[in-house]
Amino acid sequence: MWQGRLLNIHTAPKARAPMVEQITATLIAGVGIEGDRYAQGIDTGTYSDQPDVREVTLIEVETLEALARDHDIALSPQEHRRNLTTRDVPLNHLVGRQFHLGEVLLEGGRLNTPCRYIDMITKKTICDLLEHRSGLNCRIIKGGVIRPGDLIRLA
Structure with a gap:
């Protein structure tokens, strides 16, 4: 059975705003x-008006490492x-x-x-390289506070 970890937390107050790193976050x-942006209402995120579960989004750091290793593209x-992350x-x-x-x-929704x-x-050509590796959109079933280093495991 696998067991992973949370590395980074980022939020943005509205669409197109820079992502801001957080040392803790409250998931509701x-x-x-x-x-x-997605917790603030349907008009604040780029895809908020599309039917989907997007209360929180996740991506694997292994994807970022593969971009660097295989394509010499650094994506923070x-x-x-x-x-x-x-x-x-x-x-x-x-x-x-x-x-x-x-x-x-959390409950996994659709792949991003x-x-x-x-x-x-x-300003990097990465869209096609992220096909099937662009992350997971999730629903929050039970909220709480999260921090980098928290364990991730199946329920």
């Missing part, structure tokens, strides 16, 4: 991360536009499954689809 069940955790968590296998992040309980917006804001 059925809402999102306190202070993040604040650039990828996902809220949480993980290590040793098989996100593609968590669609429809519940898992713990510290004291929080990369779009050209990421190329525009980073």
